[in-house]
Amino acid sequence: MSITNGDSDAQLAVRAAQAGAAVVRDLYGSRLERYDKSAGDFATEADLAAERAILDVLRAARPDDAVTGEESGRSGAADAHRRWLVDPLCGTLNYAVRNMLVGVNVALRQGSEVTAAATADPFTGEVFLTDGEAAWVRRAGSDERLTPWAGSALVDVNLDPPFPNAPGFQAARLLADPGFAERFRPRVVSSTLAVAWVAAGRRAAYVTDGDLRDSVHFAAGIALCRAAGCTVTGLYGEPVLSGPGGLVAAADAETHAALLELVKNQRGEES
Secondary structure (H helix, E strand, O other): OOOOOOOHHHHHHHHHHHHHHHHHHHHHHOOOEEEEEEEEEEEEHHHHHHHHHHHHHHHHHHHOOOOOOOOOEEEEOOOOOOEEEEEEEEEEEHHHOOOOOOEEEEEEOOOOOEEEEEEEOOOOOEEEOOOOOOEEEEOOOOEEEOOOOOOEEEEOOOOOEEEEEEEOOOOOHHHHHHHHHHOOOOOOOOOOOOOOHHHHHOOOOOEOOOOOOOOOOOHHHHHHHHHOOEEOOOOOOOOOOOOOOEEEEEHHHHHHHHHHHHHHHHHHOOO
């Protein structure tokens, strides 16, 4: 089964993500001016150009929808029922130093739920997509159902700030926990492409701190993981996106429970 309706929100998310990915791919390796945003964070012309390409696709097809873009900010009604969340180049630092581990994220939030999303890998040509019910990866025009798998024991941990749950939880301490090393193998991709990899069975789990509500970075990956059947909560088992509680997205319930226990250990909680 695959998504074939070219007018669907899911297909629109795919087309928009592919438009952004094409720009990211075309500009790769160029000398790109950096635009400082905050301490340690910046955008490049690739970020800006990719977002323009994505917004052109979305606005042509859904002119009445609201949009939040990583670079352009919010547009449309503040309380819009339909809002697109756009991250045109997740992994800008990777990209700027010619590391290809980046993703292009497009998601549609309707009310409180993300009902369509796509994460495009500009360099493999893959697009991870969901209609909110199921999830696929598209390669060369063919769709394959995403199947989570915890067997690799590879866990991506986001080490980038901010850290709203510190000192109760700190990602660097999770990696140093003996219990983590006994069971898992750490990875740090620095791109939310890794969240899609959990849905696809290429990672056992992904862990990050942060307030992810209406996040242009994480909305697509969380939707993919949910639709693929992953176990997804905040750091302490609470519903994800309910506050500044971060994310634990795991391929299965057993892996998820093990990671929650390690997170609890940082706060000195009993099992």
